[in-house]
Amino acid sequence: MSSDYSYDEEGTLWPFFVFTLSGLVTLPLSYVLYKGTRDPAASFPRIKSDYRPTDAEVVDATRKKDRRKDNKLWLVFLVLLGWSVMAYTMYLIYVTPTTIRSIWNPYDILGISESASEKDIKSIYKKLSRTLHPDKARPDASKNETIETLNDRYVEISKAYQALTDEEIRNNYIQYGHPDGKQSYSIAIALPKAMISDGNGKYVVLLYTLLFGVLLPYIVGTWWYGTLKRSKEGPLMESANRLFRQYEENIDVGGVITALSTGKEFEEALKGDKADAGLSKIESRILAPGETTPFAGGLSVKDKEKLEDIESGPRRKALALLWAYLGRVDLDDDALTKSKYEVAPIAHSLTKSFTAISLAYGNTAPILASYYASQHLIQAVPPKASPLLQLPHFTPAIAKAVEGDSRTVMTVQSFMDQPDAKRRSLAVGKGLLTEDQYKSAVTVAKQLPYFRVAKAFFKVAGERCIIPSSLVTLVVKGRFIPPGSEAVPAIDELELEDVDAAEDDLDAILGRKKKKQIGKDEAGKPVYEAEAPEAVFPPLAHAPYFARDYSPRWHVFLTDSKQGKMAVPPFTFTEFDAPIYGEDGVAPTFRMQTMKAQFAAPPQAGHYTFVMNVVCDCYVGFDTKMEVTLVVEEASKAAEMVGEDEISEPDEDSLAGIMNAAKGGPPPKKKRAADEEEDSEEEESGTEEEVEDTSDTNTDTEPEN
Template sequence: YDENGGKFYYFLLSFYALVLIPTTYWLWPKQEKRKTTLHPEDKSNFSPCREKYQLLNAGEPVRRFRLKAIKFVFVMAWIIFVVLAYRVSLIETEHKDYDPFAVLTVDREATVAEIKRAYRELSKKHHPDRGGDPEQFKQIAKAYKTLTNEEAKNNWKQYGNPDGPGVTHFGIALPKWLVDHKNSVFVLLTYAGIFMIVLPVIVCVWWQKSARFAGDHILIETAQLYYILLGRTPNMIVKRALMILASSMEFEKTRNPAIIERPSDNTELPKLIKDLPDVQEKTKERPFQFPYSLKARALLHSHLQRITNLSENLEKDRKYVVKRCPYLINEMVNIEAQLVAMAHAGRLSHPPRLDSIENTMKLSPMIVQALWNTKSPLLQLPHITENHLRYFESKKRTIKSIKQFATMNDEQRRSMLRSISDEQYDDIMSVLKIYPYITIKVKSEVFDDEDERLVTTGAVVTLTVKLTRENMSVLFNKEHHISNEQHQILVENQQQDDENDKEKGKEKEKSEPKQKGWSNKQSKKKPKEKASKQKKKPVPPSQNKNTSTASSSTVATTPTNTKDSLTKNAKGDSNQKDSSDDESSKHSDDSQSVVNNNRDGKTSDQNESDEEEQNEREVTTATTSAVRRSGSKNQARSTGATTSNNEEDTFLEKFQQQQRKREKLETKAKISHRVFCPFFPEIKQECWWLYVADRKHHTLISAPVYLCTLKDEEEVSYMTNQLAPCDSSYVG
């Protein structure tokens, strides 16, 4: 231990710097970037936007004071560090090199006579018998012996000590009073209190709090309740999902100390419930009958009805309930996906249907936008009320979505909303510009296979979904109806195709032999059906770019922030594409059946020469096909040796690319685009659910991915073996 206490400052300075430097790096308030452009929600004159802006900036003075206080504390801490470093620099070094010449006050080149003369003078002066210092006299005698004795002098030159090699002492840079017997009891109690009481208590409290929560700070009891209620109702409507959401344990006082139960609730809640339809306050089902669940359900219904005349206490409770809902809804979706996975494993007989999962997803945009799913999505825009909706539907036009509203001409929009002021119209357009417009591209592959696009039964299919996010402003003045020129071109092309089909049909009728009467009935029906199926309506080119699917499986995105679900277009396009695939398969089946009927319906009086010519044609086609096959085999053998070495490298590169995409997606910050939601009490970022579903069988194929990082483009990969049905194979 340090005898003088000087070394303790070295230890204190080192430990202080070890704590201060990283703490300053992480906790020093970072300079906020100045916003060049304000969000439309911050500069809108819409009254809910003004109220939310004031609510978000109400704590700005306190926040600025907190930042100044943090900076002041760090400045004082660094001042203490500088003072402590200066104090350490003043500590003198106790260890000094032994110099006998300095003790005798002679030069290093002094002779033996000069050394003896200096010794006699100093011994007379410092001898103890003459009143001198004994310690000083010992040093003088030792220096004289060192310089006059050759052995002692050599030891001094070699080891720095005339007595030979010495012993090095090491100690702890702590003050000596810590091991003093007077303070032993105090030090022992301090150690025992820190390591045996304080630390275990801190760990115990932390564990008790953390053990109650799952991901996103969701109570484990809430997750268990969701398992029971969602597993009990595989077919669930939106209102049922809202009741399950309101029964979360986060809204119960004994589980959440942030919940406050007030005596005024006994008088205010019954009045509120009377003004709300379909609250189902008389239900006897547990836990929906409990007071906490009824209160949360009433507050959510009032939020969706956009009721603004709530009392101050109920308004505080409503804001807290609404803020917690997005995390709870995400947990509900995850649990429903787990129930579907349990059903695939044979552990559950009635899993949630696809409609139930999508109804749960609808809760998120409903609560964020404070709007029922049955209401018009145009009510998300500022200054648009129920009275304005009648202008969106007329004999000339029918506008039911925000996308249709964005594709209109500016003159038509302004004339349609002529009842509002120019300032309000500017607010609407500034909000409409930032709305998301999502396009989806899907690519299906089977890695480590000869034909990566061929999906067979049981094959592990990798779906790569590329999402591209743009602002709705790209659709301004771009109506989705086909222009007159494009319409004329499509009509002309269709007429030419019809004429070509008619000519081919006439040539075929001339070349084909006559059939019996009983087979003519069937053969006459088939060309008509085929011609009717080949006639398709002209499809706008903009409708075929959102998604691509295989068989009856569809890739869908569900927004969690806007009620105007852009996936309606994606779902519509996917269904349209599925129908075209089905039609093409029907055409091939029909053509095959026609050929079979013709073969079976040959007349008995047909000439043998015709049969011989047909047989010769079949032989020649068979020989040519055999030659082509042999040539292709030889070519495959020659190229197979060169490509076999590259197949493994290609597969490895693709696998590494998939891994990099997953790691990049996991490490990204959950920041995308700010949502316009004036009725939501916090700033909300855009989030999307991405999943693969089988709409024909109403089942979920892949677990939904909660995508919170979509800024411009994002790629998500799925690996599943449930795309191909058990009794067929198809090309995706």
């Protein structure tokens, strides 16, 4: 046996190789490019509004620029090149004839079926020998026959006959597929011979060196360095280090804004001549007297001093632009206006790193200040300014006129809770809002997703009480009730219960979406919905000044008000189970929503009072604070309470019954027909016995309309 290595001289193999190789590279890159060009926010619901701020075109252009920033030119070039190569090689595969090597088959050579007898084989062979024997065969020129082809044909039928009649030759055919035994084979390299012949080999070596010795290490190194260069939250590690040095235990929202200006990302955005250009103009505008505040930018005297203490450079300009953005200060310069809207999303991304740093320290004030800074950046509202500025057409002067002489800040909820006639008298008039502007503001306010907490309590799944170090679940029940909502239905007390899943409900145990039963068929079997309900996302934040599409997030965490420390880290919620708005996208459904957070109970028994914070990171004044009490019982007392309960034998068809039998327990009791009928009625009514709450909760929140 011998082997032969040959190149694809006929050009039938290398197109397949190149097509496969280019496809392995082009298809993933095409997917990455598609994901980069696709707007992920396109599928999210939006708050309907016709409001367009003065610089709406600049904001829209900045938002579109951000969507395109990941679409690198080199990536587009590689994808186009890859698809071009694949198209060309596919064309070659289609037009190039392929050489098909047939399998040696003695029956096909003799022209007989595999069921032919030995007699038939001999008869056919004799007939062919008389016509193909070299002594008798005469070539036919019309069939392009020659003496050589006839001789080869005669040799073939002779080998075929021997393979079917001679035992030794037949064994060779059966074992090796050929009467002559094991044959030599050839390995065709899927590269044209011209690539390595006539002095072209050095170019091939050079190409492979560039691909695998230079390009591949560069791509891998760039990716690896990029992962190390950024923190887990997204900002650069250098920015996170600088924010760490800016951390203070008593920092407020203005201090967080000042700290965010240290981000290295601003140096890249304001590099070169941009660092100092127009800085004096920005500062003169933001430090000018404001309508209702000492400065137009909304900064305090302390914030002004911090700004002036910064040496000239990207950081000072970044901070000045941030205050110009928060104060909605007109800069009368296209370049400066564009930069003003570009720095806000950068600062907002840095709040994630500052929040992570604050959580590591565990102090309540910096954590809340970080979340509040996120709200103000998204809404373009200065710290301590009126939350009414979140509504369209509202200015500081109009917000001040609506609030009047009250020293307390009026939230959007309190403004919308007033009768329409009173709202109009406060907001509509000369120097205030027009009738159309008022309607626009009210329309937006009635769509804002304000989460109103109805009940919060602690529980341990399947247990009547909470013991030390057990896994506790904080259950928060509430509804989305937009400000100014009318005809809000009363709360169904059953919706405030949190019933544990049955022990044999695998869907609930594994966290799968459970299909809802909608009835029963003729045979009495339950009928479920076609598909399990999908997760519901709230509408994108109504933020006409923020040059990004942002989906709201709700953070739930517990704090110790006495020590000013965080007790349970935040749990973040971005989606819900029940629809928030109706099919029109405007009318609220008032469906009860459930948010759950699990944590370990304290190691000692006692009563623990916490402050529960429910913070929305993109709307000012939409937060909830309430006291909740966690009651932790001694393990011995919990055992006594369990012992007092009547424990029934598990049913034989339940998972508990099977496990009980496996442990050698007594035979499970079979349910009586009356009990089964009673259970069936309970299931149809949709009511189940709830595990008793083991915590006291102060749910003294705002009364619902």
